[in-house]
Amino acid sequence: MNSEPINHEEEQLLGALVEGTMVMLSMMFGVDGSLSEDGAGPEDGLVGSSLCLESQASKEVVLTLDRPTANLFVASMVACDPDDVADELLQDGVGEMVNIIAGNAKAILASSGAQHFRLSVPRPIEDARGARYAETGAALPSRRIHTDMGTLVIGVRPPLGAPLAAGVPAG
Amino acid sequence: MSTQRSCVLTVDDSNVMRRIISDAIESLGYKPLTAANGREALDRLEERGDDVALILLDWNMPVMNGFEALKAMKADDRFRDIPVMMVTTESERENIIAAIQAGAKHYLAKPFTSQDLVIRMMETLGLAT
Numbered sequence: 001m002n003s004e005p006i007n008h009e010e011e012q013l014l015g016a017l018v019e020g021t022m023v024m025l026s027m028m029f030g031v032d033g034s035l036s037e038d039g040a041g042p043e044d045g046l047v048g049s050s051l052c053l054e055s056q057a058s059k060e061v062v063l064t065l066d067r068p069t070a071n072l073f074v075a076s077m078v079a080c081d082p083d084d085v086a087d088e089l090l091q092d093g094v095g096e097m098v099n100i101i102a103g104n105a106k107a108i109l110a111s112s113g114a115q116h117f118r119l120s121v122p123r124p125i126e127d128a129r130g131a132r133y134a135e136t137g138a139a140l141p142s143r144r145i146h147t148d149m150g151t152l153v154i155g156v157r158p159p160l161g162a163p164l165a166a167g168v169p170a171g
Numbered sequence: 172m173s174t175q176r177s178c179v180l181t182v183d184d185s186n187v188m189r190r191i192i193s194d195a196i197e198s199l200g201y202k203p204l205t206a207a208n209g210r211e212a213l214d215r216l217e218e219r220g221d222d223v224a225l226i227l228l229d230w231n232m233p234v235m236n237g238f239e240a241l242k243a244m245k246a247d248d249r250f251r252d253i254p255v256m257m258v259t260t261e262s263e264r265e266n267i268i269a270a271i272q273a274g275a276k277h278y279l280a281k282p283f284t285s286q287d288l289v290i291r292m293m294e295t296l297g298l299a300t
Binding site for chain 1: 184185186187188190191194231232233259260261262263280281282283284
């Protein structure tokens, strides 16, 4: 499958996002993740959330997963049965997951002196295909992380003009 | 103060996070109050401020972020002495320093385990031995 070319900064960001995802999986869910680089895949039945990392070279971070996997993760977060996770709560939970992943990645990049970002608030993805593929049809830069609870795909794409949180401080 | 007040206020734009933290608050025998942004938090304090023992405050939120809410709380004589713990993904050193200098008592970075949250709350409330 063709993939969008990836530059050094995107590679660095993806690495930090993977690390942030692994930390989240371990601390919040007590599961380990294994990584494969083939991030693109079927876009049917996806749930996802994205937020913007705002800087001179802003990027949109996109988290997607299939609905059953999303149900499992969010149910674990709020200690309820996966069948009892309503749509609104599901989207909120996935939004918080991408918030935590991106926040960790932001701190990792800042500590290495690499890049500094400001975070937007998360928002649901509206276009599942656009979350994983560019208009050219090539797969967007992403990483697939497998867990016992299911598979997550974390990726980056050009920003879609997501609003920043109110009065975000510098740094 | 904290031993005489019965509520803990959680401020986070994520409903899921409010629920997670509220469970931890209840496990310590306190009643959870919630707000979805800094502006709502200030409204809650207007309503119930004299019964709030602790404020758990996210940073990145719409309408009014946690840092601005923290400064507003500390500028108000009625709420200044309520201890505040930042609970946020903003874990960079300069943000932690800024929050502490603005009056936050503790800082807990997301993600956290339930145990970490409870322990840190107990420390902030003065319940830890």
